[in-house]
Amino acid sequence: MLTKRIIPCLDIKDGRTVKGINFENIRDAGDPIELGALYASQGADELVFLDITATNERRKTLSALVTEIARHVNIPFTVGGGISSVEDVSVLLQSGADKISVNTSAFKNPVLIDHLAREFGSQCIVLAIDTRYEEGDWYVYLNGGRVKTDIKAYDWAKEAVNRGAGEILLTSMNNDGTKKGFALDITGQLSQNLNVPVIASGGAGTMEHFVDVFENAQADAALAASIFHYKEIEIPALKNFLYQKGVNMRF
Amino acid sequence: MKTVIVKYNAGNIRSVQFALERIGVNGIVTDDETEIRSADKVIFPGVGEASTAMQYLKERKLDQVIKNLKQPVLGICLGMQLMCSHSEENDTPCMGIFETPVKKFTSPVENLLKIPQIGWNNITNLHSVLFEHVPENSYMYFVHSYYAALGADTVAITNYVINYSSALQKDNFYAVQFHPEKSAEAGARIIENFLNI
Numbered sequence: 001m002l003t004k005r006i007i008p009c010l011d012i013k014d015g016r017t018v019k020g021i022n023f024e025n026i027r028d029a030g031d032p033i034e035l036g037a038l039y040a041s042q043g044a045d046e047l048v049f050l051d052i053t054a055t056n057e058r059r060k061t062l063s064a065l066v067t068e069i070a071r072h073v074n075i076p077f078t079v080g081g082g083i084s085s086v087e088d089v090s091v092l093l094q095s096g097a098d099k100i101s102v103n104t105s106a107f108k109n110p111v112l113i114d115h116l117a118r119e120f121g122s123q124c125i126v127l128a129i130d131t132r133y134e135e136g137d138w139y140v141y142l143n144g145g146r147v148k149t150d151i152k153a154y155d156w157a158k159e160a161v162n163r164g165a166g167e168i169l170l171t172s173m174n175n176d177g178t179k180k181g182f183a184l185d186i187t188g189q190l191s192q193n194l195n196v197p198v199i200a201s202g203g204a205g206t207m208e209h210f211v212d213v214f215e216n217a218q219a220d221a222a223l224a225a226s227i228f229h230y231k232e233i234e235i236p237a238l239k240n241f242l243y244q245k246g247v248n249m250r251f
Numbered sequence: 252m253k254t255v256i257v258k259y260n261a262g263n264i265r266s267v268q269f270a271l272e273r274i275g276v277n278g279i280v281t282d283d284e285t286e287i288r289s290a291d292k293v294i295f296p297g298v299g300e301a302s303t304a305m306q307y308l309k310e311r312k313l314d315q316v317i318k319n320l321k322q323p324v325l326g327i328c329l330g331m332q333l334m335c336s337h338s339e340e341n342d343t344p345c346m347g348i349f350e351t352p353v354k355k356f357t358s359p360v361e362n363l364l365k366i367p368q369i370g371w372n373n374i375t376n377l378h379s380v381l382f383e384h385v386p387e388n389s390y391m392y393f394v395h396s397y398y399a400a401l402g403a404d405t406v407a408i409t410n411y412v413i414n415y416s417s418a419l420q421k422d423n424f425y426a427v428q429f430h431p432e433k434s435a436e437a438g439a440r441i442i443e444n445f446l447n448i
Contacts, residue, residue, distance in 0.1 A: 002372045002411060003390065040435065045371055071269045076392055076433045096265045098394075098433065120262070121299060123367045123394045166367060195358065197369050220365065250371040250390040 003248045004214045005045035005221035006235060007199060008228045010035060012051045012081070015061050032065065033072050039228070040075045042235040045250060047073065048101070048169070048223060051081035052144075058082065063095045070096025078126055080169075086115050093120060101126035101169055104142040107149070107156065110163060117164025126199075127165035129153055131186060132173040138186045145173050154189055161194050168194065169223065171201040179205025179227070181212060188217035199223050207233060207241040214247045254446065255290035257317065258282040260307045261329060262298035263432065270432035274443055284316050292446055293320055296432075297329030301353070301397070302341035304329060318346050323448045324424050331419065331426035332397060340397050349419045349426070351402040359412060367396040368411045374429070379406035379420045381427070381444050389437045391417070391429035399428065 011018040016030045036047050049069065051062050066079055079092050080101030089100050106112050106127060116125045130141045131153035138153040157168050168190055172183030182203045191198040197220035200213045204224040213219045227233045243249045256267055256278045264280055271278040271294075278294065279286065287293060295317060297304060308314040317324065317334075326334045333345050338353035345353070358364035371390040374382075391409075398415040401408065407418035409428070419426045425445060431438035 002368060002370050002393075005370050067265075070266060071272065074270070074273065074433065074435050074439065076394075076430075093262060094265065096269065098263075098266070123298070123369065123396075124262070167369060192363070195363055195365050197365050220370070 001248050003045070003250045004219070004242070005199075006043075006210075006239060007046045007048055007221050007223040008039045008044050008235070009048040009050060009201070009223050009225040011225065012049050012062075012065065013053050015065050018052065033068050036069055036073045036077065039235065040073050043239055043251065044075065044235055046075060046221070047077040049077060049079050051079065053081075059088070059091070063091050066092055066095040066097050080126070080128055084112070086112075086119055089116055089120060093124065099124040099126050099167070101128045103128040103130065106160065107140060107142055107151075110159065113160055113163040113165050117166070122164045122166035122196075125165050126167045126169050127157070127160040128169040128171070129157060130171050130173055133183070133186070141173060153186060154193075157190050157194060161196050165196065167197045167199065169199040169201060172203060175203030176201070178203055181205065181209040182217065182219070182222065184212060184217040187213060187219050191218045191220065197221060204233075207238055210238060210242055211245045211247060214242070215245075252276075252291045252446070253289065254278050254292045254294065255287050256280045256294045256296060257287060257313065259304065259311075259313060260299065261296055261304055263296050263328070263430065266430070266432045267294055267296045267327065270439065270442055274439055274446075276446060282311060282313060284312070287316055288320070291322055292448075293317070293322060293324045295324060295326045295330040295334070297327060297331075297333065298394070299329055300340060301329065301332060301338040301345070302343040304333060305343050305345060308333070314346050318348060321423060323445065325445045326424070326426035327432070328395060328428060328430060331428055332399060334419070334424060334426050335399050338397060348424050349399070349402070349404045349421055351399045351404060351416060351419060353397050353399050355397050356411065364412055367394055369394050372409050372411060372429075374407045374409055374417045376408045377406065379418060379425065380448060381418060381420070381425055381441050382407065383444050385437055385440050385444070391427075391431070391434045391438060393417075393429045395428060
């Protein structure tokens with residue numbers, strides 16, 4: 001049976017992980033390769049690396065880093081952040097990324113998704129959506145949550161899937177950083193109505209929150225960053241807890 | 252020992268090469284017929300679309316080269332599907348090493364099936380040297396929309412709404428639907444088992 005997936009997310013800036021203190025068992029917690037390999041050895045099912053570097057040099061640095069991650073990490077990983085062309089994606093996939101995620105660039109130029117899916121296959125195209133609930137619905141936000149749009153998250157997700165997105169990474173801005181749980185309603189709406197996997201993100205604070213998002217919202221995967229980086233929740237304990245609660249997990 | 256990875260217009264070649272490197276093996280990536288024929292072990296990877304990949308192989312006569320190899324060959328993902336008789340993906344005649352047809356996952360009326368299957372699923376009914384020291388129900392990483400049906404060459408079974416072949420074996424030909432190069436330690440074990448044949 002297909003398992004639910006636990007996905008730690010690592011923010012990368014200038015080739016280093018931004019968060020990630022408090023790891024006495026690895027030499028350099030700022031090293032994305034070492035941190036990624038550690039999570040893989042602990043039972044993470046996949047990794048997401050989000051590049052938040054803003055300089056012009058980023059592309060070269062990133063592809064070199066992706067090569068080293070692929071060399072050392074024996075589980076699948078997604079790379080996102082500032083990807084806006086077929087060429088960007090080609091470089092990252094050839095460097096060894098398994099999937100890439102697009103966000104603002106795809107919203108501004110939706111045909112990019114068609115092109116990427118045709119060129120590389122839907123299975124490696126993840127659409128990331130940042131969404132906020134206001135005035136009775138969930139709206140898409142762009143540029144890392146700074147720019148509001150008047151398009152509803154569900155409508156955009158549906159269009160993106162029709163264009164060839166193979167997976168949706170949904171981050172609720174209302175929940176992100178609160179540690180009060182995932183946004184179950186919008187996650188559930190997407191997961192139960194779209195025929196591609198949905199990765200829930202934003203709000204994880206306790207192990208029960210993961211049970212909720214898998215059982216109640218039927219998310220296919222759950223992503224979190226700080227609770228793993230700061231060891232508030234450790235992956236082996238989380239997977240054991242979920243398994244005890246009847247959620248299918250890989251061990 | 253010379254291990255060759257067949258180079259063609261498919262993804263995941265780099266990942267396979269790195270997986271070999273992690274177990275101390277240098278994988279030579281090549282589409283040269285002589286190089287492939289002289290290898291001790293041949294890995295035929297693949298992520299992509301069946302008809303485009305078959306056309307590319309045929310234009311370079313690599314389909315005939317692979318089919319006539321006598322040393323152990325390991326097909327991965329699309330590589331496995333191309334070794335089957337026929338794929339429903341754009342109605343593509345394949346190499347026919349295995350008699351098994353390749354079909355598309357279809358959603359049953361009563362519930363929504365997510366296609367492609369993406370993630371970790373278990374392998375059961377293991378009957379191959381590939382799975383030595385790999386326990387029943389081990390989890391492997393799968394990404395696919397098409398599957399090889401069950402048949403005489405089935406040596407592992409996985410369930411995604413239906414039971415299908417997650418591994419096939421016939422004579423010197425071995426094939427897996429999942430990605431051993433991305434399946435943590437259990438996947439590395441399968442690659443090592445193949446190299447030890």
